Amino acid sequence: MKLTGKAWKFGDSISTDLIAPGRYYHLRSNMPELVKHVLEDADPNFAKNMEPGDFVVGGNNFGLGSSREHAPLIIKMAGTNAVIAKSFARIFFRNAINVGLPAIECDTDKIDQGDELEVNLEAGKIINKTKGIELEFDPLPSVMTTILQDGGLAAHIAKHGDFKL
Numbered sequence: 001m002k003l004t005g006k007a008w009k010f011g012d013s014i015s016t017d018l019i020a021p022g023r024y025y026h027l028r029s030n031m032p033e034l035v036k037h038v039l040e041d042a043d044p045n046f047a048k049n050m051e052p053g054d055f056v057v058g059g060n061n062f063g064l065g066s067s068r069e070h071a072p073l074i075i076k077m078a079g080t081n082a083v084i085a086k087s088f089a090r091i092f093f094r095n096a097i098n099v100g101l102p103a104i105e106c107d108t109d110k111i112d113q114g115d116e117l118e119v120n121l122e123a124g125k126i127i128n129k130t131k132g133i134e135l136e137f138d139p140l141p142s143v144m145t146t147i148l149q150d151g152g153l154a155a156h157i158a159k160h161g162d163f164k165l
Helices: 022-029 031-035 070-077 090-099 142-149 153-160
Strands: 002-009 055-057 082-085 103-105 116-120 125-128 133-136
Touching (some): 031 070, 082 116, 090 103, 090 142, 142 153
Parallel strands (some): 055 082, 082 103
Antiparallel strands (some): 002 116, 116 125, 125 133
């Protein structure tokens, strides 16, 4: 599975409150409206200017904070191909896979805002086309890749039944 798009670079410790600002908590029942505010406290231009297929690129501990399931969901609903970060908060990582959003752990120091990326999930490779370099990451376990290909955990269970991977 190859994904291509532009990098939106964020720093360390991007919390679920920066992803889905708490002042919009009441919009959880209107996800398309909540998507309009995704990451606005980290970058006010992200939701307005990102294009479908772009990547969210973070530093250490991406997604820390509360276990807001809607945080990775609105990143996905905005059209983001994947989140690439040095490390993830455990619950955010699991929620991302569950909603069908690839979460890739990789050293992101050589990725800058606006870089054009090509990500090969199966091979564990990121090609930074802007800089002409290749980065490696540990590919996701096959069980997680299957869940992503099926569109998330709920879609996977609907397709295969409980726990058939």
